[in-house]
Amino acid sequence: MKPTYMTIIRNYFHHFHADVAMASFSYTRPGLRVQSLPEFYRLWYIKEGQGVLYMNGHRYEVQTGQLYLLPPGSQIVFGSETLPAIGIYWCHFRASMGDMQLFELLQLPFCVKPVHGDHIIDCFESLIHAFHSTSLSSDLRVKAGMLEVIAYYLDYCGQQEEIMQRIDSLEVIDRVLEYIDEHLDGNIGVDELAKLAFLHPNYFISFFKSAVGFSPIQYVNRRRLEEARRLLEQTDRAVNEVAGQVGLQNHYLSRLFKQHIGLSPTQYRRVHRESHLLLEEGDH
Structure with a gap:
């Protein structure tokens, strides 16, 4: 996936906020039942059994080990x-x-089958226990x-670059972000960025x-900070x-x-290199 697309997605999830309304483990009763999805998302992990799901005119086989993210x-x-x-x-x-709902925007699949099912079960168990705790x-x-389960879901969604390329607003932002990356060493003003977007x-x-997820100035400063960190880590x-x-x-x-x-830039470089040496020693 293009680095600028990854930047957009990561910045969205940097600001991601969710409120859990309920969490539990349940067994379904035999038979098909109509369920409405109001304003919240539903996150399901099928621990055992099999069945059927009808949604948006399509029929899907429900099987053990599947992870679902159903939109509202x-x-x-x-x-x-x-x-x-x-x-x-x-x-x-x-x-x-x-303003933009990323799950719908990317047309992410609502069902994946992760490899590490035991870990997802552990996450749900911790989530349910915490939900009913008063600590x-x-x-x-x-x-x-919840975020750990969603992270696993996203890891198994696959790359969505073809979808992102068809989104006009992201194509415009892609052009702006590429310009920013190519001109980090100069003056970058809002007026020139706006011209690139024809706005x-x-x-x-x-x-x-x-x-x-950030204002233009905030984003430019973040990219400058990221590039400075890279240069301090990888060069002298x-x-x-x-x-x-x-x-x-x-x-x-x-x-x-x-x-x-x-930390100051000098302190950051020293700490990074000391940590890197410790990691290398730990590998031997």
Whole structure:
């Protein structure tokens, strides 16, 4: 997948927020039943059994080991006509990622079959236990379990580059992001970025933020910080030379590092290399 497309997706999930409404494990009763999907998503993992699912006019075979992410707003018919019943881990959650809903935008498959089913079961067990807990950390553990399951789902969705190439808004953003990457060492203004998108600067800012998850200036600074980190990790160039290569003065680069990482560029390089040496020693 193109690096700029990956950037868009990762930035979306950087801002991903979800509220879990309910989580549990259930056995279905024999027979097919109509279920509506209101404003929340449904996350299912089929632990045992088999059955059938009708959604959007299509029939699907439900089997053990399948992981489902069902979008809101649909009506489904689901169940097993014979014994044994289907055993399902499930979670209902609401999710928002700004003006564009990424799951629908990418036309992601609603069913995958991961290899590591035992780990997904562990995640659901932890999620369910945390959901019914009254401990101070329960909300954090609920989100951690749910996000881990969604991460597995995404890992098995496959690359969606062909779909992304057909989305006009992402094609425009792709052009802008490529320009930013090619001009990190110079001055990058909102007006010139807006011209690339054929938009008025005032509208471009909101358009960019809805598509990428950051304002143009925030994104440019993030990319400069990422490139500076790469140069510090992979080269011996002086800090002021690194700053110049990412279009920043030395003191501003230092301010960005301290603000986002908590270390100066020099400290970051030293810590990174010390950590790398420790990892190499651990491999021997």
